Amino acid sequence: MSDHKKxxxxxxxxVRAGMLGLESDGKLMPMSPNFDDDKPGAIWFLSAAxxxxxxxxxxxxxxAKFVVADGGTGLYADITGTLEVTENPAKVDEIWSPIAAAWYEEDKQDPDLRLLKFTPQSAEVWLTSTSGLKFFYEIMKANITDEMPDAGTQVSLTF
Known part of the structure; x- marks a missing residue:
């Protein structure tokens, strides 16, 4: 895995939330991403019938696409891929949390619970500093030297 993918x-x-939607209609909705730390690839979401x-x-x-703009992590990304409903009780067990439980009356056995699998194909990614001091330094330096501030790294990723 490349350093930028890592x-x-x-x-x-x-990242606690991003915006997930289908390319066909452009409707995006807030969703919380989950993935396997040891073997990143698919990004999983819990939803409802x-x-x-x-x-x-x-x-x-x-x-589909998943869009992230998270200043706390310094991650800004427009990720394209495919989205599908899938059956995987082991994955639901793995990503289940007290936050998820708050949305489903019957916990993991809720008949409306659905697991969405987003398989990334490509992404435009910006990785920025998460330090407010570094940002302030870059702005001050740019104003003094007339150089552009260092806004981080922009990369195109293929998965």
Whole structure:
């Protein structure tokens, strides 16, 4: 795995929410990402029957995007891939949390619970400093030297 992919996944691990949607309709909704730290690849989301994303992916994978803008992690990304509803009780067990439990009356056995699998294909990623002091320094330096501030690293990733 490239250093930039590793950095991407390391920062994504601390992101609490992003915007997930289908390419076909452009509707994005806030969702909390989950993935396997030891073997990053698919990004998993918990949702419910009747939700737009579930209804439109129940018959198979669709082109989708996940957008992240998280100043706390310094990760800004526009990730394209495919989204599908999948059955995987072991994955639900793995990513279940007290936060997820608050949304489902019958816990993991809730009949409306659905697992969404987002498989990234490519991403435009910006990795910035998470330090307010570094940002302030870069702005001050730019004003004194007339040089552009260091806004971080921009990379295109393929998964």
């Amino acid at each position: 950095e991407f996944y390391d920062r994504l691990e601390d 009747g939700q737009h994303l579930v209804d439109h992916t129940s018959d198979g994978a669709k082109a």
